[in-house]
Amino acid sequence: MVVRRDLGIDLGTANTLVYMKGKGIVINEPSVVAMNADTGEVIKVGLEAKMMLGKTPASIVAVRPLRDGVIADYDVALAMLKYFIGKTRTSIAFFKPRVVIGVPIGITDVEKRAILEAGLEAGAARVFLIEEPMASAIGLGLDVEEPNGNMIVDIGGGTTEVAVISLGSIVVWESIRIAGDEMDEAIVQYVRETYRVAIGERTGERIKIEIGNVFPSPEYDGLETIVTGIDLSTGLPRRITIRGGEVREALMVPVNAIIDAIKTTLEKTPPELVTDIVERGIVTSGGGSLTRGMDKLIEKETGIKVVRAEDPMSSVAIGAGKVLDKVDILKKLQQVD
Structure with a gap:
């Protein structure tokens, strides 16, 4: 039997997570590649490569190919994507997967094109890009397609994304490269x-x-x-x-910048949606949301209760995978095939 396992990928600055439809999170490893400095040969990827950071001899370099949530070194990022997508295809032969990749809000067209092309070259049949707060909200099970305001604060490794979502779209947002x-x-x-x-x-x-x-x-x-x-x-x-x-x-200093981004987003939010947010609370996700006292600080500074995601590290990857079943949202996503 020929099977296609579609994938949702959180291509993060610090960690890459891969969600496989029907199986859940199948990969959660650091976004690090160890390479031979002379030949460019990939030696290790992921956790084993991260263990080499700061400890490699001159002939080996440990590289983080993403900076602030976007590709900083295309060739290294491509090698990493090929490795991770390849790891999902070991058990049974199947068609190339459709892949949805979470990206920061507000990245340039050039940055988007680099991610789209890397996904295709890494072995995807089709590649879609979804903004990380939308993916995170879907992954957390929020009713993003309803006419209600949902506010999500996604504190990742390279970026903090703050967004208000309603009717399947991001209404207002702030993205800062501080996380x-x-x-x-x-x-x-x-x-x-x-x-x-x-x-x-x-x-x-x-x-x-x-x-x-x-x-x-x-x-x-x-x-x-x-x-x-x-x-x-x-x-x-x-x-x-x-x-x-x-x-x-x-x-x-970095935490105050995150608080300022949340306040700025609230100031730009239509009053009716603010009412929804006050009732529902601000939802936090991403590894940075696990910092002790982050929820209490946001509550103190905004006066709005904070709901921390149960699995904040996985929400973007899960949402990226699940969006393939949401036809209306999928139509809005930038894609190549």
């Missing part, structure tokens, strides 16, 4: 400036995951973790203890 990666960098810079210790981006991400927080709380202040970096004065390794309150201070 999880900028949080990691803010922590790295804080440690450098405060302790005169250099740490890498993987360590910055670990600190964020272990004790990152954005809302004042004795519980969060009591968090701490030990990290090792290079003392900038001596050039020797040095261990330091980082506490929760310090991380909150470090994250202030």
Whole structure:
């Protein structure tokens, strides 16, 4: 029997998730490719490649081919897409899949074309692009096709997308290229400036995951973790203890930018839709929404309750896959075949 398994892909700056119709999320791996610096040969993709970040010899480079949610290195992104799509086709022969890829709002036509062409070249029969907040809303089961206002805040690795959705379309939106990666960098810079210790981006991400927080709380202040970096004065390794309150201070600038984007979107939203949002709440998704206290901070700054997605990391990929069954929305999507 010949089968076609259509795919929804969240081609994220930090992680790539692939949803297969009928099976759910089948791939969830870092968007990293390890390559031979001399020949360009792909050595590892995904989790194994991420483990090499900051640890490779001169002959091997670990590359993140997406920046701010769009393709920064086409050839490397294509190799990554081919690898991930290929992994979904190992068990049974079937037609090339139709693929829906989530993209940030407001990216340029050139950036869209690069993603569309990469999808086709990677083995898709047809490629559709869907804006990430719409995909996320569908993945979370919101009634996006009804005449009701739904507000979603998707805090990813490279971008934060804020959108109000009604009648199957995005009514107003804000997209900023400040999200999880900028949080990691803010922590790295804080440690450098405060302790005169250099740490890498993987360590910055670990600190964020272990004790990152954005809302004042004795519980969060009591968090701490030990990290090792290079003392900038001596050039020797040095261990330091980082506490929760310090991380909150470090994250202030990127998090305030996210709050401003939410407020700006609300200011542009028609009053009737604002009423719906107040009743339903602001829905948050994406890995950044897992930062401790993010929901409380948004509630405090907007006065609107926040509903955090049960599975915030997977919603874009799930929605991208499910949109193939929503004919009216599918007709609106940019596509190539």
